[in-house]
Structure formats: C-alpha cells, structure tokens
Amino acid sequence: MSAAVLVERNLMIYKHTWYVLLAEIFEPILYLLSIGVGIGVLVGSVTGVTGGSPVRYAAFVAPALLATAAMNGAMNETTFLMFGKLKTDRTYESMLATPLSERDVALGEIAWAVLRGTLVSLAFLAVITALGLVESPWAILVVPGAALIAFAFATAGVVVVTFLRDWQDMQYIQLVMLPMFLFATTFYPLSVYPRPVQLVVQWLPLYQSIELLRNPALGVLSPRILVAAVYLAAMGALCLTVAVRRLGRTLAA
Amino acid sequence: MNHTGALVSARGLTKIYEGPPEHVAVGGIDFDVRRGEAFGFLGPNGAGKSTTMRMIGCVSPRSGGELTILGHDAARDRRTIKARLGSVPQDDTLDTELTVEENILIYGRYFGLRRDVIRERTDRLLEFARLTDKRASRVQDLSGGMRRRLTIARSLVNEPDLLLLDEPTTGLDPQARHLLWERLFRLKQDGVTLILTTHYMDEAEQLCDRLAVMDGGRIVAHGSPRELIERYVTREVLELRFPLDRHEQAAEKARGIGERIEVLPDRLLCYTSDGEAALEEAGRRGLDPLTALVRRSGLEDVFLTLTGRTLIE
Ligand SMILES: Nc1ncnc2c1ncn2[C@@H]1O[C@H](COP(=O)(O)OP(=O)(O)OP(=O)(O)O)[C@@H](O)[C@H]1O
Ligand SMILES: [Mg+2]
Secondary structure (H helix, E strand, O other): OOOHHHHHHHHHHHHHOOHHHHHHHHHHHHHHHHHHHHHHHHHOEEOOOOOOOOEEHHHHHHHHHHHHHHHHHHHHHHHHHHHHHHHHHOHHHHHHOOOOOHHHHHHHHHHHHHHHHHHHHHHHHHHHHHOOOOOOHHHHHHHHHHHHHHHHHHHHHHHHHOOOOOHHHHHHHHHHHHHHHHHOOOOOOHHHOOHHHHHHHOOOHHHHHHHHHHHHHOOOOOHHHHHHHHHHHHHHHHHHHHHHHHHHHHHOO | OOOOOEEEEEEEEEEEEOOOOOEEEEEEEEEEEEOOOEEEEEOOOOOOHHHHHHHHOOOOOOOEEEEEEOOEEOOOOHHHHHHOEEEEOOOOOOOOOOEHHHHHHHHHHHOOOOHHHHHHHHHHHHHHOOOHHHOOOEHHHOOHHHHHHHHHHHOOOOOOOEEEEEOOOOOOOHHHHHHHHHHHHHHHHOOOEEEEEEOOHHHHHHHOOEEEEEEOOEEEEEEOHHHHHHHHOOOEEEEEEOOHHHHHHHHHHHOOOOOEEEEOOOOEEEEEOOHHHHHHHHHHOOOOOOEEEEEEOOHHHHHHHHHOOOOOO
8 A cells, every 4th residue: 555655754744743733632622621611510411412311511512522623633634734735835746756646645645634633533532531521431432433524524625625726715614614613513402403404404514423423422322323424434435536536637737 | 668779758749738728838749868878858948848857757647649768658657667767856845844864764665665775775865965964954944955955865765767857956056066967977877867957058068968959848959969069050159249239230230240140139149160260350340349259159059049049048
C-alpha cells in the first residue's frame, strides 16, 4: 500500500506541530463545560432518550460533542489543510513526481484524516470518561463509531475541496457546518422539533453521527445505531468514489 | 528501448490546457534524448519548457502525440518510469515544516525505499548539496539558494537514471551555480542522463551536449551549441551603441555592413565573419558610436536570429 506513506508524512509533520491537535480537543471541552455543565445546572436532566431513566444534561451533550470532534478533525484535514496543500504549498506536485499516483494521494490523505479524527475523539473520550460522563460500558462502541464518522466526513471534505476556487469559498463550508452543529440535536433531543422539522434533521449526517455515538454512550442498544452506521458507511463509500475521481482529475492538470 | 535507441523520444508531443480559453502550450514537438547525454531546452518565458518537462516527468498527461521514456509509454507505465526518474521542478515544493533531513527521508519513502537505505544516502546527498551543517534545520529557515540545493539533492535519493532539471540554477549565486555545474557534470560521467531547461546561455553552452531551442510551444532549432552557432550566425558580431536620439539614423547608415544587421532597442548588431573589418567600414561611413565591441557569436545570437527577440528582456 503505497498510500500509507502519506500517513507517514503527516505523522512526521505533526511531530513538529502536535499542539494543533491539542487545540482541537480544546474546543469541545469548552462547549462541554460552558453548555453541558453550565447550562446543565439550569436544565437538570433530559428524559425520554434512554427509554427509562433521565440522563444528566452533560452526559447527554458529551457524545454529540464527540461526534462533532470526529467530524471536524477529519474535515479540517481534507478541506482547510488540503486546500492549502493544493493551492499554496503544492505539496502533491512533489509526490506525483515520484511513483505515487493521484489515487495514492487521495487514499492516503483520507486515511490520515480518518486517523486524525479518531485520535481527536479518543482524546475527548478520555476527558469525558475522566469527568464521569460515560454512562455505560457500551461506550466502547464510540471508538469504531468515531472512525466511521471521520471516514464519512473526510471523504465528503475531499469532494467539497475539489469544487473550491479560492480561500473565500471556504466560507461556504462554515455556512453549512455551523448551523448543522447547532441544530443536529447536539444540545437537545429530536423530540423538541415539530414532526416536519424532525424529518429534515434526521437526514443530516451530523444527526446520524450523534445517533451513532449517543445511544451506546448512554447504554441504549437501539436499531438506530445500525441505521446510522449504514447511513454513514453509504455516505463515505459514495464520497470516496467521487473524491478519488475528482481529486485525481484536479491533480493531473 | 525503442528503435531509435533514445532514452526519451517524443513525436508530435502536444499539450493543450483546457480553457477557457483553450491554450496550446506545446504544439507538436519531436525530439530524442540519447542515453548519457545532457539535453537542454532553451527558450523565453512561456515557450513551453516547463510543460514539456512535466510531461516527461509523467506529472502532466499529454494531450496528443507520442512520448516514450526509458522504453515505456509515458501514459501507460507511469509508475515504472517515475521510479527511475529524478525531478527538480521549477518552483521548490519542499515540506517547509520539516527539517532538511526529514525532507530527504520522506521523499525517499515515496519511492518505497527502506529507511536505513535512505539514511545512508542522506549523508552523501547533504554533502553533495553542501547542507551537512543544516541537516537538522527546518526548511522554512533556509535561504532560497539552500532550498534549491536541497530540492536537487532530494531528487537524487532514488539514484535516478534520468534527471529532469527545470531551471536548476535560477536563484543560485555564481559560486553555487558553478559548483552545481560541476556536480551535474559528475553525475553525467556516472552515466546519468540529464534533461534541463535554462534561460542562461552560458549554462546551456557549458552543460548541454545538445539543445532544443523552443519558442511559442515549438522547437525552432536543435543541435549542439557549436552546430547551432555555425548554422545560424556568423563567426563574429560587431556591437554598436549610439545615443538614443541618433539610434535610428545610425541603423539606416549601417545597413549593408557585414552579412546582416539586427536592430535592438539599445544597440545595433552587425553579423560578420570579420568584426574588425566591419568596424573599419563603420568608421568610413561616418558612424560615431558611443561604444563599439567585437565579439564571437554565441547562443544569444542564435536565439535572436531564430526568433527576432533577445532571450532575456
Ligand atoms: N496549468 C496551466 N494552465 C493553463 N495554462 C498554463 C498552465 N501552465 C502553463 N500554462 C501556459 O502554457 C504556456 C507555457 O508555459 P510553461 O510554463 O511551459 O513555459 P516555460 O517555457 O516554462 O516558461 P518560463 O521560462 O517562464 O518558466 C504559457 O503560456 C503558460 O501560460
Ligand atoms: Mg518554466
């Protein structure tokens, strides 16, 4: 697998700039403390999520922030950083002069983005475990879950980046990501919405990502976990196909 | 190896950048590069030199024609070909966050080389580029010339059979340039075939066994530097410089001196087999130049003759 050397390169680079990853864990921790714990004092607990017992608000929010961390960790890599490598640093040009192919570059960068997203969420998982916000041993499912989320969003990021023309276009990504973060049941359950809105929200990839992690984290083994996994796997597979083709064409100019 | 015995062989090689607007960067060129020689592309900005180099490097797909490298088709066997190429692009594409040593290490890994093999070669390559004492420095802290030298050192990590150098000495100081020429000469003696592009006439004359002069995406002439000079220009040139207000008038008067007169914005060039005689003739015609210089013809004159333009404006 010659694509693996891309992961090697990124590890080499992050050996110098590891603090960037640390900063990435900082953001969900801020949300967890301000909203999960702070506002949680006002909210108390959330009912109707586990079927039975009420859940502490911070424990309800934590898995959603974990899903968001996996998403952002992967997507930062394949949108913001990849765009820089494509347009400014021309990193890939030097790789393509070697036996590496456009396909190797695409697969390698996606593999690294998945790894990075997973690592960031693992670190955040350690934080919330330490804070006693994990409710069930099933929370272990969060680890492969985070990897799947990272995969779906890493590939989607590559697809998006092949459409960007300049740095200003990066704004459009923010324009989609921020509302999705706020409304995809991160801070309250789906039941808050009227039925028609629920139908829309359920199609959001971040909603499915949160479902994938929140249920096992709260110890709920529902078929919704499977639905979310299938949704994200399908999204990732589709985006992967498009990403490899489109990035290949962008690189071979 | 194909029938011509060439290491690189191009026939009707074409590159069209899809628009809008569509742009023919290389318009059907033919050339053969022989094993062990140094082959140069000489031409002004936008001539299509880099585009040609990128096609030879299997980085940019061709739009038409044939291109065979090391006996393989450039489009079909890219991986095989690239494993045996070294490539120095016009702009350095080093990993600026990494150290000098790490840059060579990761580049070698792209070729699938083992870490210990790369480590062992790194010492020699750093020596070659005179960067041994910069080994642990980050690339972002290097000067432009040092980066250039690192790019060249890095391109040798796979011990290539064919080395592609796109303007290798642009940005180097004279001393570094001469050192690099010497190093490239040594590589050639070790059997590495070199293909390079340059704006510099002295570089082309010093380094290249054969040249292709490019202009507007076409090859307008090729041959050894000596052949080109003999074929296209006279042995000597008389250069005359006048005050700007008398420039045109002097050009008029000088007509017929030597075999051919070239009028440049700042001076007149009289191509002739005998420069001194031409200078005497100019005196007889009452021309009173500010400066007069007789010199041997060079590639610059070949280029001027072929394209009607000076290479470096
Ligand atoms: N990626 C590209 N897309 C569109 N046009 C391009 C691209 N790269 C080069 N060109 C055009 O192709 C022509 C040849 O460019 P090329 O870079 O090959 O010239 P060059 O001989 O290397 O010039 P220089 O001496 O300035 O490096 C130019 O007109 C240039 O504008
Ligand atoms: Mg060029």
